[in-house]
Every structure is written in structure tokens, then in C-alpha cells.
Amino acid sequence: MNHWLVKSEPEAYSWADFVREGGTDWTGVRNYQARNNLQAMQPGDLALFYHSVSEKAVVGVAIVHAAHAPDATAEAGSPWVAVHLRPHAPLGRPVSLAALKADERLAQLGLLRQSRLSVTPVRPEEFDLILALAEG
DNA sequence: GCCAACGTTGGC
DNA sequence: GCCAACGTTGGC
Numbered sequence: 001m002n003h004w005l006v007k008s009e010p011e012a013y014s015w016a017d018f019v020r021e022g023g024t025d026w027t028g029v030r031n032y033q034a035r036n037n038l039q040a041m042q043p044g045d046l047a048l049f050y051h052s053v054s055e056k057a058v059v060g061v062a063i064v065h066a067a068h069a070p071d072a073t074a075e076a077g078s079p080w081v082a083v084h085l086r087p088h089a090p091l092g093r094p095v096s097l098a099a100l101k102a103d104e105r106l107a108q109l110g111l112l113r114q115s116r117l118s119v120t121p122v123r124p125e126e127f128d129l130i131l132a133l134a135e136g
Numbered sequence: 137g138c139c140a141a142c143g144t145t146g147g148c
Numbered sequence: 149g150c151c152a153a154c155g156t157t158g159g160c
Contacts, residue, residue, distance in 0.1 A: 009158090031143075053158060097159080116142065116157050138160085145154080 003127040004037065004047040005111050006062065006085070007118045015049050015059045015090070023065060023086035026119075027073040030080060034119040039068045041083050048122060048130060050111065057094035058130055062087060091134035105129055 006026060008014070018024055029035055041047075041064045049060040066084035074080040100106050106129065110120030122130075 007158090033143095056159075114142090115159070118157090140159090141157085143154105143156085145152100147152090148150090 002040065002042065002045045003122040003124055004041060004045060004064075005050055005058070005109075005120050005122050006047050007050045007052045007111075009053045010051040010055055011053070015051065015087075018049065018060070018062070018085070019087045019090075023084060025072065025082045026085050027071045027082040029071070029082070029118055030074075031118065032079075034117055035079065035081055037119040037121060038081050038083050040121075042067055046088060046127065047085065048127065051094075055094070056097040058091060058100070058134070059094045060087065060090045061131075091131070093134055093136060095130055095133045099133060100130070103129070103133070 026038065029038060043064050043066060045064040047062045047064065048058045049062050050058050062085040064083055065086045068081040068083050071078070071080040071082040100109060101112060106112065106126055108123070109126055110117065110122065114120065
């Protein structure tokens, strides 16, 4: 099983929206590197859900419910794909960007190394550590 | 509001 | 194929 981190601006689509809807097609990714990550996702993979810009914190865990399919919001024949994500669990408490940066064990975290990439892989030990930080 | 990072576009 | 210009993202 692989682990991931997906970003969303809460003003555009928040964890609360995600929970309310019970899941969503993760559409709108228009970057090849992020698309490649979407294509590598398999059902059962877990993804940290990060609120960018206004909140800057990991707030929950999503689970990949369906592997990639063409992004219905893109033109037919375009290379863009979406996966279907469902809520898996909220975090006990959000883990802020500052907290991620402050932990030297997360120095290689994709989010920190390439802050603009909207879908990044997360190493299992990084994933577990972030969950542990959320437990306080 | 500013700016750094970075991806894309287009002229040459 | 190179690179300058430009647009977008997202942290500060």
C-alpha cells in the first residue's frame, strides 16, 4: 500500500465538504507530475488531506476508493485523470505546516520539498509520524 | 500584498 | 533546442 498527500484550498473544497459528500472525484489536477501520482494510486491507498493557503495544516486521511479514470472535468481525449477518494478518518488535531517543518524527520516530505505540487507521495514512516503528531 | 518556485508558451 | 516572458501557486 502506498501513501500520498493531496492539497486543497479549504475555501474551494474543504475536508468538511468532503465528509459531507462522503467522497469525491479528485478532479482538476493539471500538472503532469501530480497526474503521474494520481495514476499510481491504488484502491486502499491512504492520502493525507492538506488544507493549503489559509489553514496550512493536514486535517484528515482519505482512502482511495477507485483508481484513476479520465477526469470528467477535462476535455475528452486530454491526458488528465481523477481518482475517487472517500473520507477515512479525521485527524485527532490538525498538524500544521509549521509543525511539519519543525520535525527534522520530515525534511524529505514531498510537500516541503515541492510545495506547489498538489499530489505528492508520502513515505510510510512519514505517514505514521504525521498521524502520531496528530495524536498529540 | 509580495515574492519565490516552477510550469508553460512562444520567438528565435 | 534554448531561453525569456509570463501565469499560477502558495507561503510569508
